[in-house]
Amino acid sequence: MTTPRPRWPTQTRLVVSLLVLALFIYLLFRFSVVVPPLILAFILAYILSPIVNRLQERLHIKRGLATALSYLIIVLIAAIVPLSIAPLLATQYADLNFDIQLILGQVEALLGQQFTFMGIAIDGGVLVDQISNSFRLLAEPFIGQTLYFLVDVITSFIWVIFILVFSFYLIKDGDALGKSVEGLVPPDYRQDYVRLRGEINLIWGSFFRGQLVLALVVAVIFTIAGLILGIPFSLAMGILAGLLEFLPSLGHAIWLVIAAILALFVGSTWLPLPNWAFLLLIIALHTAFTQFDLNYLIPRIIGRRVHLQPMVVILGIVVGALTAGVLGIPLAAPTIASARVVGRYIYANLFDLDPFPPEDTQYTSQNTRE
16 A cells, blocks of 8 residues: 655745746846847747648648748748849939938038027037037947957857747647646646637737738838829838838837938929928828728737737837837737736636636637638
């Protein structure tokens, strides 16, 4: 007859849990340089997983081969697309450089005049010289940093290889890894874990895959609208609009500021409008598109599951930028949405409520169909 295995007292479990948590936090800060590449690898795995699943089902091949084939497709697309649009972007960059010199010349001519402020005569030419010297002094430390730049390029290349390799194995062995983690969850809470994991997967999957489609749609719309309205550098501005869709709410404001500067100083390339009228036209059309984007495109492409109030998103972007740098900005929205799911679950268990009410199931299925 075997004696029952002794159980840990509650205090021992609490102490061990706190020690494990402290060790995890220490390792997280100790090796914080690895965290951003790991996050990028998880993001890439999220994006490519549906492609791998589709290839595996259609071609009836092993998951490793399907993963390698999907990476080959992505690499080919990443090589062909830039080569296709590079000549157009180079031409627009040359035009942009010329227009920037023209704008700077206009600003210098405007500030270079002598004017009076509160009875004091100010020589604008001296002011322009002082500003130019200040910019030159700021730029001097960055001159001659070629060696450091080369080291940064090599380091970035190594990190890219790491991200690709790690994400490859995440996709290839993701199912086995998920089952291993699920096996660590106590049986009484396993159903809750599966439900929470499903909701969070829905949030992040909807965000990343939907965000890519949304960025492509917005880039096409802005490029076509730019060609119709005569916005300078329409292709570059269209691509910029698509990229800025990864910054919810804030991206629209950034694009509008850049477009307003171009409209005010350059004007339309073919519309017979004064610059101030063209500026008002750009502001009006952009305001209308922002409402169309927030109320139609985002709910239907990304889904209402990730949709948050603009003020909450802006606050999350600021906090994400302060805590995680540039990477924290686009990840603010899905992180807040995931925290909302976990917080709702904790709140329900604290007050003996149903963490997964029936209306939530209907809400989830509705957004899955969208």
